[in-house]
Amino acid sequence: MAKQPILFLFLSGLLTVCFIGSLLVGPSAVGWHEWWQWLNNASQLPVDVRLILLEIRLPRALLGLMVGVTLGLSGAALQGYLRNPLAEPGLIGVSSAASLGAVLTIYTGIASSFPLALPLGGIAGGLLSVVSLLLLAGKTVSVLRLILAGIAITSFASALTSLALNMAPNPFVALEIMFWLMGSLADRSFEHVSLSLPFMVLGWSLLLLTARSLDALTLGEEAAQTMGVNLSRLRLLTVVGVALSVGAATAISGTIGFVGLIVPHLLRRWVGFQPGRLLWASALGGASLVLLADVTVRLLSSTTELKLGVLTAMIGAPFFLMLIFKTEREVL
Amino acid sequence: MNLLQTAALTLKIGEKTILKDIDFSITKGEIVGLMGPNGAGKSTLLKALAGLSNAHSGQVLIDDHPLHTLGRQVLAQKLAYLPQGHDVHWSMSVENLVMLGRLPHLKPWQRPSEKDWLIVRTILKKCDVSQFAQRGIQSLSGGERARVLLARALAVQPQILLADEPLAGLDPGHQLEIMSYLQQQANAGVAVIIVIHDLNLAKRFCHRVVLLGRQRVLDQGPVDDVMIADKIARCFSIQVVTGNIEQIPVVIPVESLGFNNAE
Numbered sequence: 101m102a103k104q105p106i107l108f109l110f111l112s113g114l115l116t117v118c119f120i121g122s123l124l125v126g127p128s129a130v131g132w133h134e135w136w137q138w139l140n141n142a143s144q145l146p147v148d149v150r151l152i153l154l155e156i157r158l159p160r161a162l163l164g165l166m167v168g169v170t171l172g173l174s175g176a177a178l179q180g181y182l183r184n185p186l187a188e189p190g191l192i193g194v195s196s197a198a199s200l201g202a203v204l205t206i207y208t209g210i211a212s213s214f215p216l217a218l219p220l221g222g223i224a225g226g227l228l229s230v231v232s233l234l235l236l237a238g239k240t241v242s243v244l245r246l247i248l249a250g251i252a253i254t255s256f257a258s259a260l261t262s263l264a265l266n267m268a269p270n271p272f273v274a275l276e277i278m279f280w281l282m283g284s285l286a287d288r289s290f291e292h293v294s295l296s297l298p299f300m301v302l303g304w305s306l307l308l309l310t311a312r313s314l315d316a317l318t319l320g321e322e323a324a325q326t327m328g329v330n331l332s333r334l335r336l337l338t339v340v341g342v343a344l345s346v347g348a349a350t351a352i353s354g355t356i357g358f359v360g361l362i363v364p365h366l367l368r369r370w371v372g373f374q375p376g377r378l379l380w381a382s383a384l385g386g387a388s389l390v391l392l393a394d395v396t397v398r399l400l401s402s403t404t405e406l407k408l409g410v411l412t413a414m415i416g417a418p419f420f421l422m423l424i425f426k427t428e429r430e431v432l
Numbered sequence: 433m434n435l436l437q438t439a440a441l442t443l444k445i446g447e448k449t450i451l452k453d454i455d456f457s458i459t460k461g462e463i464v465g466l467m468g469p470n471g472a473g474k475s476t477l478l479k480a481l482a483g484l485s486n487a488h489s490g491q492v493l494i495d496d497h498p499l500h501t502l503g504r505q506v507l508a509q510k511l512a513y514l515p516q517g518h519d520v521h522w523s524m525s526v527e528n529l530v531m532l533g534r535l536p537h538l539k540p541w542q543r544p545s546e547k548d549w550l551i552v553r554t555i556l557k558k559c560d561v562s563q564f565a566q567r568g569i570q571s572l573s574g575g576e577r578a579r580v581l582l583a584r585a586l587a588v589q590p591q592i593l594l595a596d597e598p599l600a601g602l603d604p605g606h607q608l609e610i611m612s613y614l615q616q617q618a619n620a621g622v623a624v625i626i627v628i629h630d631l632n633l634a635k636r637f638c639h640r641v642v643l644l645g646r647q648r649v650l651d652q653g654p655v656d657d658v659m660i661a662d663k664i665a666r667c668f669s670i671q672v673v674t675g676n677i678e679q680i681p682v683v684i685p686v687e688s689l690g691f692n693n694a695e
Contacts, residue, residue: 183521309540316535318522319584322515326482327588328508328536373522373568 104377107370111384115165118391122161125395128152159290164391166293166300167285167353170345172386173379175360177307180314180375181338182243185368185423188361189346192246192339193253194229198350199281200257200264201225206277207264218280219295219351226347229253230340237339239332246335283354283409285394296348303345304383306337311376318375356409358416359386359393365423433496434459435623436481436592440490443473443480450476452647453490458592458640463614463624465634465655468644469668474627475516477644478594481625482513494592508536512590516597516627518577523568526561526580527552533587552587558613559583560606574601582610586617593617595626599633611637631672631683635659643667659683 124131130152137145138153145153174189182191189195202222205211211218236249261281268274313334316324325331349356363385364378371377390408393415397406437457443450450473458464466474479485481492483499492499494510502510512533520529533555534548544552556562559579564572569580578601585593593614599607611633614624618639628634634641634655641659642652645667651658664672664683671687 312535312538312540316532318520318524318529319532319581320515320519320521322479322482322484323513325484326508326511326513327532328504330504368522372528373524374528375522 104371107367107381108384111381111388114388115384115391118388118395119161119165121395122164122391123153123157125398126152126157127398127401130157155289156287159288159293160285160394161391162293163285163288163296163352164394165387166297167349167356168359168387168390169304169383170300170349170386171356171359171390172363172382172384173304173307174342174346175386176364176375176378176382177310177314177338178342178360179364180317180378181310181334182247183317185365186361188358189342190254190355190357190360192229192233192250192342193257194226194233194343194346195350195355196254196257196261197229197232198222198226198347199355200261201228202280202351202354203261203264203277206280207268207273209273216291216295219292219348222351223296223299223348225257226343226351229257229347230343233339233343234336246339279407280354281409282407283356283412284397284405284407285353286405288352292352296352299348300345303341303343303348306341307345308379310334310337310341311379314375314379318373354407354409356390357413358420359389359412361423362416362419363389434493435495436625437493437496438481438490439493441477441480441487441492442489443476443485444488445476449488449647451644454649456642456649456652458623458625460591460621460623461618462639463618463626463637465638465641466625466627466644467629467634467641467667468650472644473647474644475596478513478596478625478627482511482594483507484513505536509588510590511592511594512585512588514582514585514593514595514598516600518574518581518601520569520577520581523570525566526569526572527556527565529569529580530556530561530583530587533584536588551589555583555586558616559586560609575603575606578602579606579610590622592623593625595624597627597629599628599630607633631659631664631685632681635674635681635683665689 123135130149134145134149134153138150142150171189178187178189178191179185199222201224202218205217205221232253233249236252237246265274265277268277313324313329316327316329321331364382367381367385368378371381393411394408397408397411400406434457438454441454442452454477466477468474480487494502530552531544531548534544534552538544553562556565559582561576561579561583564576569577572580578598582595582598585595598610602610607630614626615637618624638655640653641655643650643658643663650667651663661672661674664670669689670685671689673684673686675682
C-alpha cells in the first residue's frame with residue numbers, strides 16, 4: 101500500500117521531465133534560454149522563435165502527452181477487461197479503422213486542400229468502428245466474440261487501406277499514405293489538440309470508471325457479478341472508452357504500436373497486480389514513453405525524419421517476444 | 433423467517449431442463465449441504481441462487497423479495513458466492529485479494545477504511561492464510577488458494593454464503609478447519625449453503641441436506657433424517673455403512689451399485 105504514493109510521484113516526475121524535454125529538443129537551436137525569456141518577457145522574443153515555441157513545440161509535446169495517456173490507459177483497461185496481458189489497444193479494430201478514415205482523406209486529395217480533414221476522417225473511421233463493433237459483437241458479454249469482431253474489423257479496414265495504396269492516383273499520394281501510416285507527431289498544431297482533446301477526455305473518463313469492476317474481475321466473471329459488477333456496463337465503458345480515445349489518437353498521430361502493450365506490463369508489478377490501479381499508472385507511464393520516444397526521434401533524425409511509430413515498433417517487437425516467452429514460462 | 437427460499441424453481445440451460453420444481457429454504461444460522469452425483473445440477477442451482485442465471489420458471493426469494501428486484505449492490509452486500517475452481521487472473525497479493533470482498537460495501541471512489549482492514553486481517557487469521565498476506569496468490573498451492581478465496585467471500589460479511597465445493601483440493605486438516613469455521617459463521621447467524629461431496633463432513637457439520645438427482649430434489653430435511661443408508665444409496669447408487677465412532681457420525685461408501693441400477 102505504501103508503495104503507491106511513491107510510484108505516483110516517480111511517474112509524475114518522469115512525465116514532467118519528458119514533457120519539458122519535448123519542449124526543449126528540436127531541429128532548431130531553441131531551448132532553455134528562449135523559454136526563460138518567454139516566461140519573463142514574451143514580447144521581446146523574435147516572432148519566429150515564439151512561433152517555434154508555441155506553435156510547434158508546445159502542441160507537439162501536448163499531443164505526445166495525450167496520445168501516450170490514451171495508449172497506456174486503454175492498453176491497461178483492455179488487458180484488465182480481457183484478463184490477458186497480450187491485449188493491446190489496436191485489438192478491437194479501432195486503430196485500423198481510424199487509419200483507414202485518415203488514409204481515405206489523403207487518397208481522395210481532400211487532406212491536401214483542407215488539412216484538418218485528415219484527423220476528422222480518422223475520428224469518423226474510429227467512430228464507425230465502434231458502431232460496427234457493438235453491432236457485430238451483439239448484446240452478449242462474450243469476450244471471445246468481441247475479439248473476433250475486432251479481428252474482422254481490423255482485417256477489413258487494413259484491406260481497404262491496402263486497396264487505397266494500390267489504387268493511389270500517383271506515387272506521391274502512395275508515399276504520403278505510407279509515411280502517415282508510420283505514425284508521427286511532427287508538424288501538428290493546436291487545432292489538432294483542440295480537435296482530439298474532447299474525444300480523448302471523454303474516452304479517458306469512461307475508462308477510469310472501470311477501475312473497481314476490473315479489480316473484481318480478477319476473480320472471474322461470475323464472482324465479479326455477485327460482487328455487484330454489471331458486466332454489460334463494463335463492456336460498454338471499455339469498448340466505447342477505448343474507441344473514442346484511441347480513435348482520436350490514431351487520427352492525430354497514425355499508428356503508434358506497442359506502447360499500449362508494453363507500458364501496462366512494465367508497471368503491473370508496481371501496482372501490486374491490481375488492474376484498477378494500473379489504469380492511472382499506465383496513463384502516466386504511456387505519456388512518458390511516447391514523449392521520450394518522440395524526443396529520441398528528434399535527436400536521431402538528421403535529414404530524413406525517423407517516424408515515431410517505427411521507433412516504438414523497433415523497441416516494442418523484441419519486447420513483445422520476451423513477453424510471450426515469459427508468459428509461457430509462467431503458465432508452465 | 434426464511435432468509436432465502438425458492439418457489440417451484442425450474443432451471444434450464446438452453447433447451448435442456450437441469451432442475452424442475454425446486455422448493456427449498458434456509459434460515460439464519462443454518463448450514464445446508466447440497467449433495468448429489470456429478471451432473472445433478474448442484475452448481476446450476478447454486479448459481480441461480482446467487483442471481484447468476486435466470487429461472488425458467490418459479491423464483492428465488494431473498495428476505496421474501498424476488499431476487500431480480502434487489503439492486504446489484506444490495507444483493508452483493510447480502511450474499512457472497514464462492515465459485516468452483518481456484519482461478520485468479522492476476523497475481524495480486526493475498527491481502528489485497530481478500531480486500532476485494534469489501535468492494536460491495538464501498539462507494540465507487542471510497543478507499544477501504546481502517547475498519548475494512550481490520551475485518552480483512554481477522555478473516556485472514558481465521559482462514560489460516562495471514563502468513564501469506566503479502567505473497568502473490570499465484571505463488572500459492574491449490575489448497576492455500578482455496579482458503580484465500582474462501583476468505584475473500586467471507587470478507588463480504590454476507591448474510592448468505594454460497595460455496596461451490598469449498599473443500600475440493602484441501603488436506604483433511606484444512607477441510608476440518610474450514611468446516612468448523614463455516615460452523616462458527618453459522619453460529620453467528622450466516623446462512624451457509626455448500627456443495628459438498630464428503631459424506632462424513634456433511635453428516636457432521638450440515639444441519640440440513642438436500643439430495644439432488646434426476647432433475648429434482650430426491651430428499652431434503654434434517655441431516656439425520658436424510659443421510660441414512662437407503663436414501664444415500666438411492667441418490668448416489670452406492671451401498672453405505674453408517675454408524676458412530678466415539679460419538680462422531682460416519683458414513684462409509686462400501687460398494688458402487690452401478691449407475692444403471694439407479695432408480
